[in-house]
Each structure stands twice: as structure tokens, then as C-alpha cells.
Amino acid sequence: MIFGEVRPCESEVFREITAAEARVWREPVYLVVPQWYQQEYHALSGYQEAMVLVKGGYAPDLIVVQHGRPVRLKFRREESAACSEMVIFSDFGKSARLPEGEMVPIEFLPERPGEYEFTCQMGMLRGRLVVE
Numbered sequence: 001m002i003f004g005e006v007r008p009c010e011s012e013v014f015r016e017i018t019a020a021e022a023r024v025w026r027e028p029v030y031l032v033v034p035q036w037y038q039q040e041y042h043a044l045s046g047y048q049e050a051m052v053l054v055k056g057g058y059a060p061d062l063i064v065v066q067h068g069r070p071v072r073l074k075f076r077r078e079e080s081a082a083c084s085e086m087v088i089f090s091d092f093g094k095s096a097r098l099p100e101g102e103m104v105p106i107e108f109l110p111e112r113p114g115e116y117e118f119t120c121q122m123g124m125l126r127g128r129l130v131v132e
Contacts, residue, residue, distance in 0.1 A: 047072040047107070054087070054098060055079045058118070058127040067113050067131045075104045086121040089129070095121075 047070050053059045054077040065071050075087055077098040088095040092108045110116075110131040118127045 046070060049074065051076065051103075052127070053078060054084050054125070056081075057125055058087075061127040062130065063127070064130045064132060065110060067110050070107060070109050072105050072107045075106065077101070077104075083120045083122040083124045087118055088121060089116065089118045091116040 048065045049072045050060070050063050050065075051074045052063070054075055056079065063073065075096070075098050077084055077100050080100055084098060086095055086097055087104075087106070089106065089108065092110070094106055094108055096104050096106050098104050110129070113131050116129045116131065118129060119125060
């Protein structure tokens, strides 16, 4: 499994908690989430989710999702460098300002499989979204 990968399980209510998310919330990497909570959460949200820490780059910088299902990426910027003030998904027509220390969600529906790049506004920080 690729670090930060988001994949549905047989019950379609799977949520992977990335090491980056665990660091931000100061929880152990092997955080156990009860199955009933996962089912209730995903029944309500319906999103494939991942958290991306912005600090000298994107962590994770590779995210894998399924096409045809909505995606919610939550960015949290933990630095003051000017080049990390925005994230841009040009292939999806999405961008967002990333205030330091705040969680900023970006939502979109990937309709076609492929590899898509996301960058900062200066093109220095880069990540890839793989849509299967």
C-alpha cells in the first residue's frame, strides 16, 4: 500500500489515517477507529478523504483515489514560507489559500482515471493525485 493511499474496502466504508494526519493531531500512527464510527462517518460524508501536511513539501505527496467518487483533501499548512500559501489543482480547476495552522478542505469529483499534479502557486512544491 502506498503511503497516504485511500482505497475502499469490501464494505465501502474504509478510511485510512495517514502518518501525516497522526502527527498533526498528536496521536499514535496506529490509531484504531471503531468500525461503527467508520461506517457512520462514511455513510454521511460519502467522500474519499486524505489529509495533507504542508511543511517543506506535501506529506503525503502521492494520493491514490477511485474515479467517480467525490474526494475531500484536507490541507494543513505548518510553515510560513511564501511558496506554500496556495495549492493548485489545475486539471480540476481548483485552488485554495492555505492560512498557516488552519485546515482547508478541497473537494472535487475525479471522473477520469489518470495522474494529476498539484502544486503551490510558484510550482516549487509538487504532489501527485493518482485516479484509478
